[in-house]
Amino acid sequence: MIALCVRNLTKTYKNFKLEIQELTLESGYIMALLGRNGAGKTTLIKCILDLVKKESGEVLIFEKPFNCDEVQIKQRLGVVLENPIVPGYLKPKEVKEIMKAFYKTWDDKLYKKLCDLFEIDQNKRIFQLSKGTVMKFSIALALSHRPDLLILDEPTSGLDPVARNQFVEILQEFVQSEEKAVFYSTHIVSDIENVADFVTIIDGGKIVFSSSRESIQDDYCIVKGAANEYDKIPKSAVLSLKKSTLSFEALCRKKDVKLSQDEFVIEKPSIEKFYVMLVRRDEDDEVLEVV
């Protein structure tokens, strides 16, 4: 089943336009959304969740428009926003009771397991919890009704490395069932190295890359060499170029470059390197669109 599908979506702010032609996530998979500050990740997530009004396009969740069956869809959706909206004067156990009343599939055992794992004190008021603990509480709430689709906006921001590790393990366990899908934005690329099945990168409001995580290493390479050798590389293969007077470093499509290892250093890009090369905007860099 297709858990999430976005088509021809546009949303304009004064100095920013989000234009997403197509984005699809099938159940059973995790898709990470990467992009620099201001790239449009939160705007995209808010458009998907109908929290801001899109100008055009469609968003399908479980193959249906959000507003066609909102209550039913919300039952199957777990959401964590960048700034979790939880009333500060309530205690976690009180918020839990409110959530439990709404979700038919609420699982108290799972809630307790997650809160114990994340060490969330049920008796403190939320405003007394640390920022990272509020995020962990928000993650526990989003998971405890066993949703089929998790949509998370920077869920690991503010989490310590141990909690980030626990979060990654929770996601992996979550998608063990083929009916579950996760779409989440992050700046912490190391968190997705082993967990994301698909990676989507947006830049300036547009998708510049969307494919499987493996394809980053299978289909692309980093070529390094002396600056005067750069002309030997077919320009059609180059997606991003960093050049100095002595040397160059280019992100290339593998299938379009047939180069000798004697003349050039050819490396597999890590996700982080691939992402940074694709979206960086240093002076004199050349960056081309992948899709």
Ligand SMILES: Nc1ncnc2c1ncn2[C@@H]1O[C@H](COP(=O)(O)OP(=O)(O)OP(=O)(O)O)[C@@H](O)[C@H]1O
């Ligand atoms: N309510 C708003 N009014 C005007 N402009 C907005 C509004 N919300 C977002 N923007 C602009 O839209 C652009 C995209 O912002 P968005 O929050 O989606 O980026 P982001 O990728 O989530 O960034 P970050 O990683 O910093 O959270 C930015 O230029 C931002 O200033």
